[in-house]
Amino acid sequence: MLLADKVVVVTGGAGFLGKQFCAAVAEQGGIAVVADIDAEAAARVAEEIVSAYPGHAEAAALDITSHASVSALIAELMEKHGRIDAVVNNAYPRNRNYGRKLEDVTYEDFCDNVDSHLGGYFLMAQQFGLAFRRQGGGNIINMASIYGVMAPRFEVYADTPMTMPVEYAAIKSAVVQLTRYFAQYFKGDGIRVNCLSPGGILDEQPEAFLQRYKTYCNSKGMLDSRDVNGSLLFLLSDASRYVTGQNLIVDDGFSL
Ligand SMILES: NC(=O)c1ccc[n+]([C@@H]2O[C@H](COP(=O)([O-])OP(=O)(O)OC[C@H]3O[C@@H](n4cnc5c(N)ncnc54)[C@H](O)[C@@H]3O)[C@@H](O)[C@H]2O)c1
Numbered sequence: 001m002l003l004a005d006k007v008v009v010v011t012g013g014a015g016f017l018g019k020q021f022c023a024a025v026a027e028q029g030g031i032a033v034v035a036d037i038d039a040e041a042a043a044r045v046a047e048e049i050v051s052a053y054p055g056h057a058e059a060a061a062l063d064i065t066s067h068a069s070v071s072a073l074i075a076e077l078m079e080k081h082g083r084i085d086a087v088v089n090n091a092y093p094r095n096r097n098y099g100r101k102l103e104d105v106t107y108e109d110f111c112d113n114v115d116s117h118l119g120g121y122f123l124m125a126q127q128f129g130l131a132f133r134r135q136g137g138g139n140i141i142n143m144a145s146i147y148g149v150m151a152p153r154f155e156v157y158a159d160t161p162m163t164m165p166v167e168y169a170a171i172k173s174a175v176v177q178l179t180r181y182f183a184q185y186f187k188g189d190g191i192r193v194n195c196l197s198p199g200g201i202l203d204e205q206p207e208a209f210l211q212r213y214k215t216y217c218n219s220k221g222m223l224d225s226r227d228v229n230g231s232l233l234f235l236l237s238d239a240s241r242y243v244t245g246q247n248l249i250v251d252d253g254f255s256l
Helices: 016-027 039-052 067-081 107-135 166-185 207-214 225-236
Strands: 007-011 031-036 057-061 086-089 138-143 191-198 247-250
Touching: 007 016, 007 067, 016 031, 016 039, 016 057, 016 225, 031 039, 031 067, 039 057, 057 067, 067 107, 086 107, 086 225, 107 138, 107 166, 107 191, 138 166, 138 225, 166 191, 191 225, 225 247
Parallel strands: 007 031, 007 086, 031 057, 086 138, 138 191, 191 247
Antiparallel strands: none
């Protein structure tokens, strides 16, 4: 068991990657806190995990863009468990216009999406970082993306409605740098801060896109949502005890 009895908060825990992360934490003996703005979905995910791993998941309502909501979650978990071992900054807030091509992105939408996603990741890392400092240590993992470190390969999206949103590049590159900032700031407080950058994850994308994407990869191409679990568990566990301020890229070589 890599995470025996560790309390691990996963924001966006009811989402596509989040629910796999929560199940992986529970499987390794941790207590996964499925923290999501969609409280009903979080309850469903927690219930499913608990049926396989009794006592190893619980749901929490959380809005990462609300100081009151973040503080309330920290207080509630401290009261219940006495400590919080780790937080995975994994929620994916975006407004209804998110994902448009560059020409169609308004100033307001750009700012709104950067606000909620990057601002929310900052708020979570700040508040959990301070709580971790008070308790004498903790572990923060920020979900970034290959598009935080490489220029987009727009050619893979040709003839599909998909694109790599300009907000995403701004947000995820900033998340990588925030990770270094927080790791440096909390040095000496027993706090590690790293980020995890997956490449594309299979989710019913058009076949032509998948084929083009795969030509840049080592073997598999787009990954399954479970393929990122091993790297997350490494960063959460003591196996990575002396790793801090790093960005672990899991993309089957796409960004090389
Ligand atoms: N899916 C991919 O291909 C991929 C690739 C690389 C990186 N990532 C990153 O992984 C993370 C998760 O992505 P995903 O694809 O699972 O997203 P998703 O949309 O499936 O899930 C995101 C979850 O976040 C929740 N959420 C939204 N706003 C919130 C808020 N304000 N507070 C709390 N929860 C909120 C949603 O309810 C949802 O359950 C994101 O950071 C994303 O950028 C995803």
